Amino acid sequence: MLQVRGLTMRYPNGKLALVDFDLSIEAGEVVVVLGGNGSGKTTLLRCISRTLCPTAGEIWLNDTNLAALSGERLRQARLPLAMIWQHASLVRRRSVLSNVASGALGRYGGLWTALGCLPAVECDAAYDYLNAVGLAALAGQRAGTLSGGQAQRVAIARALAQRPQVLLADEPVASLDPEAADDIMRLVRHLATHERLAVLCVLHQVELAYGYADRVVGIRDGRIAFDRSCAELPRDAVRQLYLGEAA
Amino acid sequence: MRFEAAGPQLVERSWTEALGLALRLVLVLALVAIVVQAAIVVRARPQDLITGAYGMADIVRRAMPPDFSKIDMVWWPALETIDLGIFGTLGGVIMALPLAILAATNVTPSRYLYYAARGVIGFARAVPDLVWALLFVTAVGLGPFPGALALSVHSIGMLGRLFAETIEHMDMAPIDALTLTGARRVQVFTHGIIPSILPSLLGIALYRLDENIRSSLVLGFVGAGGIGFELLSAMSLFQYQLVSLLLIVTFVIVIAAERLSALLRARLG
Numbered sequence: 001m002l003q004v005r006g007l008t009m010r011y012p013n014g015k016l017a018l019v020d021f022d023l024s025i026e027a028g029e030v031v032v033v034l035g036g037n038g039s040g041k042t043t044l045l046r047c048i049s050r051t052l053c054p055t056a057g058e059i060w061l062n063d064t065n066l067a068a069l070s071g072e073r074l075r076q077a078r079l080p081l082a083m084i085w086q087h088a089s090l091v092r093r094r095s096v097l098s099n100v101a102s103g104a105l106g107r108y109g110g111l112w113t114a115l116g117c118l119p120a121v122e123c124d125a126a127y128d129y130l131n132a133v134g135l136a137a138l139a140g141q142r143a144g145t146l147s148g149g150q151a152q153r154v155a156i157a158r159a160l161a162q163r164p165q166v167l168l169a170d171e172p173v174a175s176l177d178p179e180a181a182d183d184i185m186r187l188v189r190h191l192a193t194h195e196r197l198a199v200l201c202v203l204h205q206v207e208l209a210y211g212y213a214d215r216v217v218g219i220r221d222g223r224i225a226f227d228r229s230c231a232e233l234p235r236d237a238v239r240q241l242y243l244g245e246a247a
Numbered sequence: 248m249r250f251e252a253a254g255p256q257l258v259e260r261s262w263t264e265a266l267g268l269a270l271r272l273v274l275v276l277a278l279v280a281i282v283v284q285a286a287i288v289v290r291a292r293p294q295d296l297i298t299g300a301y302g303m304a305d306i307v308r309r310a311m312p313p314d315f316s317k318i319d320m321v322w323w324p325a326l327e328t329i330d331l332g333i334f335g336t337l338g339g340v341i342m343a344l345p346l347a348i349l350a351a352t353n354v355t356p357s358r359y360l361y362y363a364a365r366g367v368i369g370f371a372r373a374v375p376d377l378v379w380a381l382l383f384v385t386a387v388g389l390g391p392f393p394g395a396l397a398l399s400v401h402s403i404g405m406l407g408r409l410f411a412e413t414i415e416h417m418d419m420a421p422i423d424a425l426t427l428t429g430a431r432r433v434q435v436f437t438h439g440i441i442p443s444i445l446p447s448l449l450g451i452a453l454y455r456l457d458e459n460i461r462s463s464l465v466l467g468f469v470g471a472g473g474i475g476f477e478l479l480s481a482m483s484l485f486q487y488q489l490v491s492l493l494l495i496v497t498f499v500i501v502i503a504a505e506r507l508s509a510l511l512r513a514r515l516g
Contacts, residue, residue, distance in 0.1 A: 078427075093443060107430020113438075158428070
């Protein structure tokens with residue numbers, strides 16, 4: 001479903017953040033990316049989502065190479081790819097329901113959505129997505145009044161409204177307490193299994209990676225240190241990943 | 248040994264303090280020089296205030312009591328004054344908002360449009376509303392319409408700059424998130440940017456309405472309608488009792504607009 005081939009990213013200041021990176025993720029699979037600070041994890045997600053333009057390499061989403069596109073064609077091709085961040089990034093003054101429904105805007109190009117309206121059918125669907133993340137009761141509430149965990153659930157519901165095939169998550173539980181973090185990862189795992197989403201998730205919590213991932217990819221200095229299933233991944237390898245960074 | 252170490256430090260500190268004191272003295276002298284030159288340039292003559300006191304007292308005497316019998320002829324100019332402010336603000340908001348988007352570094356679609364929008368905003372702001380009114384009176388004739396146009400154009404400058412600054416200081420994370428969902432630029436604007444900054448924009452617009460109502464009083468002096476025009480006519484005809492009535496109505500309008508604007512802005516906050 002998502003294939004990354006030979007991805008290389010060099011920033012304008014000369015820093016090489018990713019080097020000849022290969023990765024593939026199938027539908028229903030949860031792949032967690034681990035690595036120290038500055039190892040290239042976020043750069044990888046930003047290149048895949050094409051908020052950064054990679055220096056070299058290919059990003060295949062189904063049969064489309066996102067790395068070769070730009071402008072309107074990129075916007076269209078990127079629709080099956082949703083992203084969530086460490087902070088939920090909701091429009092705080094809009095209702096929870098409006099925030100979720102706005103995830104569907106990319107599929108609509110008419111005058112009404114340009115004037116700030118949301119299609120009724122998407123509002124109904126948004127309610128279902130909120131129900132799926134357990135927050136239907138808060139549909140009418142302002143997004144700014146939610147707790148961190150609730151806001152992250154709403155961000156996931158917004159991502160679902162996009163009807164994605166791939167979900168990219170950049171440290172989605174970094175600002176949450178352990179219980180809320182566990183809730184979010186359980187939800188992500190559930191969506192991957194039941195909605196057949198391919199999930200690529202950057203984490204710092206090794207235990208969560210072992211608990212919810214199918215595969216773990218370790219990054220060090222922009223290169224793959226390991227790419228193994230959780231069952232095959234020894235704890236020592238993960239420890240070495242971070243120790244290597246310290247050294 | 249300890250005294251030897253402390254000695255040079257003390258000397259160094261006293262030199263720094265002396266230098267700071269000298270610098271402050273120079274600044275104070277410069278300030279005094281600026282004030283004195285300003286008084287010379289404006290030919291300030293405090294004695295004229297004393298000799299002119301009789302003339303002022305005479306005008307006040309002739310203006311009392313206000314001629315309330317003519318209140319019926321004041322309503323319409325008063326309404327004109329308020330409507331000048333409303334039209335000017337509304338016109339300004341409608342034109343300033345798109346310009347502000349082009350003039351905000353974080354959302355502008357191109358650097359050329361950014362500089363063009365900043366140029367228009369800067370020009371509209373640099374020319375005073377009174378000068379715009381004179382230009383529009385020449386172009387479209389006497390009456391409230393040139394006044395409303397003048398206020399609109401000047402408001403573009405004031406509102407455009409403040410709107411652009413508000414957009415530049417907004418949290419971009421929700422906007423980036425919405426962009427990544429595949430939303431088009433205009434959808435990101437209406438679903439993300441506008442809801443995020445709407446209270447700030449309304450607050451600025453209400454403040455501008457208050458300013459415009461006050462400005463519209465002055466615009467009448469150059470033939471742009473409203474109470475200002477009536478005030479000028481009454482003064483030219485030495486109808487000082489009507490002048491005092493007009494000043495009372497002006498005072499009521501200004502205070503009411505100011506209070507209403509403050510009240511609405513407080514509710515938005």
